[in-house]
Amino acid sequence: DAGITQSPRHKVTETGTPVTLRCHQTENHRYMYWYRQDPGHGLRLIHYSYGVKDTDKGEVSDGYSVSRSKTEDFLLTLESATSSQTSVYFCAISEEQGLNYEQYFGPGTRLTVT
Amino acid sequence: LAKTTQPISMDSYEGQEVNITCSHNNIATNDYITWYQQFPSQGPRFIIQGYKTKVTNEVASLFIPADRKSSTLSLPRVSLSDTAVYYCLVGDGHNQGGKLIFGQGTELSVKP
Structure with a gap:
């Protein structure tokens, strides 16, 4: 299995509080991604990174920010959590960009915003 | 990006072969098909990928007809542990930011 860890694995937080999720990889892959998965929506891309300090928005980026100061770490921050951000968050990595390159997914973080 | 259509759910029994078909009528010349x-x-994990004809690995086979407007994932002799959600994706990635x-x-x- 690819070396990807996510922390925390579970979190319950209150509306309006900031939350940071961490993705850590040991594969030295250039590309890292954050997805959220909700019933009825499949997986949707939030943000992705193509290198240290290089990030871009995905299809559902509103309310989220990311940072990548080291190759191995990709942080997802909910500036002010809302109930609509209750979801399962997955981090993924890939060696190169493109559908023809396999993406490896982490175990996920289940976030509940009350 | 090519839109894909696949059945919402399927039932099978242990030991049977399962075929899941994905329709992708608007597939482009450079697009790969990935499951x-x-x-x-x-989290999801990669099973198989193909461009045309047939691809086989230790987990599954992927059949792609000449017109590439559909593809079929074939799982031989499924077991209870094959119970999962299977996603069909189509694209080349280079124009979609990964x-x-x-x-x-x-x-x-999969039922016993």
Whole structure:
């Protein structure tokens, strides 16, 4: 299995509080991604990174920010959590960009915003 | 990105062969067809990828007809542990920022 860890694995937080999720990889892959998965929506891309300090928005980026100061770490921050951000968050990595390159997914973080 | 259509759910029994078909009428010349598998409470994982004809690996086979407007994932002799959601993705990636558009997937339930 690819070396990807996510922390925390579970979190319950209150509306309006900031939350940071961490993705850590040991594969030295250039590309890292954050997805959220909700019933009825499949997986949707939030943000992705193509290198240290290089990030871009995905299809559902509103309310989220990311940072990548080291190759191995990709942080997802909910500036002010809302109930609509209750979801399962997955981090993924890939060696190169493109559908023809396999993406490896982490175990996920289940976030509940009350 | 080519839109894909696949059945929402399928049921099977242990030992049977399962075929899941994905329609992608608007597939482009440079597009690959990729399948991911997701077990409950886990992230998706890559199963197989192809461009045309047939691809086989230790997990599955992928059949792609000449017109490439559909593809079929074949799982031989399924077991209970094959119960999962299977996603069909189509694209070349180079024009989509590496995004994977998963859609709803097919929920496969294998019964004893």
